[in-house]
Amino acid sequence: MLLPLPSTTTPTSSLSSSRFLSHHPNGLKSSSISGASKLSNKERRFIRKPGLAKISATFELKPPPYPLNALEPIMSQETLEYHWGKHHRTYVENLNKQIVGHRHACFTLQCPSQVSEPCFVILFYLLQVWNHDFFWESMKPRGGGEKPSEDLLKLIDRDFGSFEGFVNEFKTAAQTQFGSGWVWFAYKDSRLDVGNAVNPLRSDEDKKLVVVKSPNAVNPLIWGYYYPLLTIDVWEHAYYIDFQSRRPDYISMFMDKLVSWEVVNSRFKKAKAVVEQMEREDERKRKLEEQRFTTDEAPANAIFPDTDAAAE
Template sequence: MRYGLPGYVLSTSTALGSPPLRYGRSKPTKWERIGRGGWTSPKLKCAPISVRSQFLLTPPPYPLASLEPHMSQETVESHWSRHHREHLESLNTHVVGTELRDMPLEDIIIASYNKGDPLPVFIHAAQTWNHDFFWHSMKPGGGGRPSGVLLRLIERDFGSFEQFLNEFRVAALSQFGSGWAWLTYKANRLDVGNAINPCPSEQDNKLVVAKTPNAINPLVWDYSPLLAVDVWEHAYYLDYEDRRSEYISIFLDKLVSWDAVSSRLEVAMAKAEERAREEELRERKKRMTLFCPMMKVCRFIWTVMMVMIRMWNDLMKLTIESKS
């Protein structure tokens, strides 16, 4: 890991490969929900978009055309039903018959990242999680300014909301090739499990902007992601061609769901407080573990002293009685 401009982290891992991008235009396809199992298109006569395994492909939390004109139905449809789906199907293929099958997706990501030496399943697990997180980072009629605790922390950690927007844009634009830009809440002080913490301890309990290549996400640092923008070309090429800057600006100004970001921050802060209490309890138990042997030694010394005092008293009594 290395640091770039103040306020965000640059991940420099190049261990992950990138699946090929698909280009080309096609007419928007009408998708219909099939019960609880998935989605299908009468026009294309394709199978329902579902996978008969642990992880199922869930649609974005809004109609596929509802982000227009800022993100076309064609882009959302292709991105979700093709790229997202392919990663999810590959994920299910990799976990079948392994101990990963019964693990939560977040745990699979941490385990398969393997401290920077990722296993083959990592890119598919991470991209499945990343895409679902990305869909829920947007909403129709999004953008604007956040409020409440989120806005206060942004102003505290970045100086102003406008400065945050600038740092987020720089991170997204300067990510060379495929990858992601993130707003995260960094609350941890120590590595946890298989995660790697790239920031020094003095930057705990604050918001951090980060950019990551390929499929890597902040979960591998044990950070809490709050907002993500996909800067793989398939996320914006149909609508903006090579104008990534315009895509990023539209995402921030017209699509971001600050309600979702605020909810994630609330969960992240509650999790951080719980972890702090657990760490305090562990430290207290550790101190007690060190204190108890000392107490045993003191109790032994006290017992020996009391025995010696009683013996001395008995000896003095015998001496007095013998003289009398």
């Protein structure tokens, strides 16, 4: 997974989940950190080599897109003050503490199971900040009533049988997530995660809507070619003040009264656009490869000349 590369200057950045969804195959794009950088386009690319300049950027706590009391009575102001004001704030503060003096390599992790412990800690806090921004933006006051857009609903019917089938699967996944974690509604592209390979031909059936569970801070972005559309936080601190240990009630109220389908529809539209852009790029590469093969292919008689003609 490629994480956004902070600037080597001393700017301040706000982690906006909407900014990370598009413009990158894994749903991430480079952070548009304030403060003009003099790096070239080539130098701005994600850097994988260790031993580079140390990071001095910081991240800010981004407020929810509504007042802290706007989700009442479903989600109380007390919950928002505790969840966003304490837990989310702590993730941001710990992220800033962890990245001081670290190198860019910590932000270009490909396989979390193979990285050093300091980089793994940074990844945990970075994902938790991203997850919470995404979670707050997934809700709105008086949400949940409307249904998805026509295009999204069509795929929901295809992949879950019906909208009600999707809701039931999402609720079941959230109820059965063991311990702390997240449940995601995502658009999954069917691709080979191989940089130098032309992707095989695909059909619309290959692009699926899925419901997936993730433990702790994990989100589908690190699995490659998952585009999150909606998430629910099932860490206990997300619902205990309002629902105590009644997680199923919290989940039902979230789906029925809080989900912003307007935001989900927008994320789905962006995800489809990214996938279609990559498909066009795949097709362009395929045609270039065919042209190169045709150009490089020597005529048969140039390699094995006709013996009679050669004898003359």
